Amino acid sequence: MAKSQRPTIVDVAKAAGVSVSTASNALTGVRRVNADTRAKVRRIADELGYEPNLVARSLASKRSGMIGIIVPDVTDLFLTELVRGVERAVAEEGLSLLIGDSGNDAGREEHYLRAFEDRRVDGLLLIPTAGTKLARLNTLADAVPTVVVDREVYGWTGDFVSCDHRRGGEMMVDHLVSLGHTRIAQLAGDQELSSARARHAAVRARMAEHGLAVVTEGFSSFTIEDAVDQAERIINRASTFSALCAGDDLLALAALAEAHRKGIALPDDLSIVGFDDISYSGISWPPLTTVRQPVDRIAIEATRLLLERNVGPGRHVLLQPELIVRESTKATG
Numbered sequence: 001m002a003k004s005q006r007p008t009i010v011d012v013a014k015a016a017g018v019s020v021s022t023a024s025n026a027l028t029g030v031r032r033v034n035a036d037t038r039a040k041v042r043r044i045a046d047e048l049g050y051e052p053n054l055v056a057r058s059l060a061s062k063r064s065g066m067i068g069i070i071v072p073d074v075t076d077l078f079l080t081e082l083v084r085g086v087e088r089a090v091a092e093e094g095l096s097l098l099i100g101d102s103g104n105d106a107g108r109e110e111h112y113l114r115a116f117e118d119r120r121v122d123g124l125l126l127i128p129t130a131g132t133k134l135a136r137l138n139t140l141a142d143a144v145p146t147v148v149v150d151r152e153v154y155g156w157t158g159d160f161v162s163c164d165h166r167r168g169g170e171m172m173v174d175h176l177v178s179l180g181h182t183r184i185a186q187l188a189g190d191q192e193l194s195s196a197r198a199r200h201a202a203v204r205a206r207m208a209e210h211g212l213a214v215v216t217e218g219f220s221s222f223t224i225e226d227a228v229d230q231a232e233r234i235i236n237r238a239s240t241f242s243a244l245c246a247g248d249d250l251l252a253l254a255a256l257a258e259a260h261r262k263g264i265a266l267p268d269d270l271s272i273v274g275f276d277d278i279s280y281s282g283i284s285w286p287p288l289t290t291v292r293q294p295v296d297r298i299a300i301e302a303t304r305l306l307l308e309r310n311v312g313p314g315r316h317v318l319l320q321p322e323l324i325v326r327e328s329t330k331a332t333g
Contacts, residue, residue, distance in 0.1 A: 007048040016044045027094055042094075067306065068116035069125040070100040070109060076222065077278040078248070078295065079127065082149070085299025086125060093307060095122065106131030113140060123306040128153050130192035147306045149298065152194040158314040161302040165195045168291040168321040169202025172245045172273045175289070175323055177210050180332035181243040181271060187218045187234050187255060189247030196222075196247055199275060203245050215241040220251055227254040235259050238270055242332060249274040249281050249290055256284055256328065267330035277324050286327035294319050 013023035018037060026033040026041035027050075033041075067090045071079045087097045098121060100112030106129050113136070116124055123145040126132075134155045140146055147159040176184055186203050189196030207214055216237050220230035231254035234244070238259065246252035252274030256266065264270050266286055274281060277292035301317050 007050045009050070011048060012041060012045045012050050015048065016041045038094075064120045064122055065094070066096045066098050066119065066121045067123050067125070067303075068098045068100065068112070068119075068121040069127075070102055070112045070116075071127050072102050072104040072129055073222070074099070074101045076250075077280065078276045078293065081278070081295045082127075082299055085296045086303055089300050089303035093303075102129055104129050106133075110136070117144060123147070123309075125149055125302050125306060127151055130190070145306055145309055147302050149302050150195055154194075156314070159305045159316075160314065161298055161305065161317045162195070162319070163293040163298060163321050164318045165198035165321075166202040168275055168293070169199040169245075170206045171291050171321065171323045172275070173203055173206035173210065175273060175325070175329065176243045176245070176271060177212070179243075179271065179329060182212055183215050183241040184212065184243045184245060185216045185218075185234060185237070185241040186214050186245045187220060187230060187247060187251050189219070189251065190221045191219060193222075199247055220247070222248060222250060224250065224254075227251050228258075231255040231258045235262055235264070238262070238264055242269070243271040243329070244273070246272060246274045249276045249278045249288060252288055252290065252328075253280065253284055256286075256288070260285075267328050271329040273329055281324075282326065284328070289326045289329040290324050292322045292324050294321070 009020055009023055013020045016023060018041065022033060022037065023041050026038040027045060069083060069086055071083060073079060083099060090097050098116060098119065100116070102109035102112060109129050109132060121144060125147050127150050128148060132153050134153055137153055137156060141158050147161060148156055150162050152160065184207065186200065188200040191197050191200065204214055216234065218230045218234040220226045227250050231251065235255060235258040244255055246255055252272050255272050259266055259270055274288050274290035277290045281288040281290050297319050301319065305315055
């Protein structure tokens with residue numbers, strides 16, 4: 001083959017010792033191919049410098065080879081890790097990922113929904129905003145396979161994947177109570193979001209089951225600026241409680257920082273537990289006790305449901321969190 005000639009799928013198939021259709025399926029993911037064969041074909045395609053004609057492939061197969069994901073905030077470390085996991089999962093299938101950041105704004109979310117529809121994505125993963133409308137979601141799902149992730153949309157009967165936020169909230173309380181804490185406060189997240197509501201409600205309910213009541217509460221949107229502000233407000237009342245349940249790790253880290261500024265000994269005078277187990281949680285001081293969301297499994301399960309193209313009733317996958325005990329919590333006395 002002359003250097004000036006662009007390698008074709010026929011060249012890839014011949015070098016790999018497979019049929020053209022097998023080579024094509026291995027590279028596009030349109031049909032399942034043995035894992036060893038797929039890896040061999042892709043390796044040879046890379047060695048030959050093969051680049052598929054994406055426009056022609058899309059027109060021929062009526063598939064774009066692209067999956068879309070819309071997240072409410074790409075700077076949120078949990079969501080960053082989720083997107084990274086999804087990208088790995090779709091790449092395993094020979095697909096590409098398009099990312100949209102709605103900025104927690106329903107208008108921007110609609111912009112990306114239309115853009116992804118126009119680009120004929122093969123499927124869509126959506127972490128909805130507080131303003132996502134069920135009717136719009138149902139219309140979208142009629143045209144594009146859709147999986148809702150992490151945050152529920154009331155009335156949605158399609159595929160859904162999430163961590164069990166309620167169970168995570170219960171874990172926070174059980175851990176603190178096991179250490180002898182009875183004066184527990186809560187700094188909860190944005191109550192317009194189903195995940196934050198579930199954690200908040202679970203903490204209150206679990207406290208009641210232990211015969212306790214939350215001493216004081218604060219609420220924050222999941223932004224750095226508001227987290228800092230609300231952390232200051234609740235830490236100003238720290239003399240009334242010995243432990244704090246934070247709605248996510250951002251809020252917990254903001255509370256840790258504010259407690260340091262106030263000269264509060266951690267965890268001797270105040271124990272703090274977070275939620276998510278983002279990458280920074282283990283390098284705070286003290287390292288943060290937190291509830292870990294299984295972010296890699298969420299990404300894998302969401303992608304699996306999307307690619308299986310289920311035609312039956314919606315599937316609801318609820319994955320279990322894990323308590324990660326570090327040094328930000330300590331027994332009383």
